[in-house]
Amino acid sequence: MERIKSGAGMADQSKISRRLSQSAVIQAIANYGPISRASVAKMTGLSKQTVSEIVGNLKDDGWVRTVGQTEGHIGRRAVVYEISPSGATVASIDLGGTKVRVALCDLTGKVLAERTEPTDPLGGIGVVDQIARLVGQTAKDAESDAKNMRVAVVGVPGVPDPATGAVLMAPNIRGIDQINLPASLTERLGVEVFVENDVNLAALGENWLGNQGEKGDLVFVSVGTGIGAGIVVGGELLRGKTGAAGEVGFLPFGADPFEPDSLSTGALERVAATSAIIGMYKSLTGKTCKCQKYLMQRRQKTSRP
Structure with missing residues (x-):
């Protein structure tokens, strides 16, 4: 029994390690691309083999793309990579006490389309319905396939409670402390939803x-x-x-x-x-x-x- 537990624990650790390595590679390409695999390896401290495997998988899945080769170096030129803008879209929601702003962005942060309207005075579920409607309308404005949206991020003027999903200390939005905001939006949008304090996101x-x-x-x-x-x-x-x-x-x-x-x-x-x-x-x-x-x-x- 102990062996089974130990094996499961090692498998979990290996999975976490792979996710961390993948995250490090993505951040390096996002922040410093176009960049070669050798440069990514040097920057992250990962082995060249590990970086090559991760970059290959990211390219196959459409997250990164090749954009030429290194210039001005002695010896063999290396292929360079950057984030693929069309790899996915992200719904960005700014939920305020007076207005709601929704933007659909590509993976480089470019805004494809956006909409703004006054915040639903009903608050609570009324705001959830409003956000879901605006996200759908914005996706149509951007002529983007809804299936290409992978995640939504909501900035709120308060403190999200990770245990309940409620938004605390947000007196300007009625009833927002009485609902599980991320769960309610995930149900309507069909993607994972992250809720964070709006000023934290700005920072x-x-x-x-x-x-x-x-x-x-x-x-x-x-x-x-x-x-x-x-x-x-x-x-x-x-x-x-x-x-x-x-x-x-x-x-x-x-x-x-x-x-x-x-x-x-x-x-x-x-x-x-x-x-x-x-x-x-x-x-x-x-x-x-x-x-x-x-x-x-x-x-x-x-x-x-």
């Missing part, structure tokens, strides 16, 4: 584009319907013990943190989010302004020396 995107996937450190702060921060340390998200490290809107600044509104929305968010800025503008000027872009332009002008 990861900034690190990917700005640091080419290197292990950088940065803090990304977003001010909109709510306030949040994404913290990247050594190329990895800093989540904190409860997953709420970036919920800076709840910092005890600007308003009494123990008032009911502060407990549900956040003290800092009450005075510094978009609605608070608009309210402050009206109290100072007597005018109503609904344009955040205009306020930012005014702020830039008045803050110049």
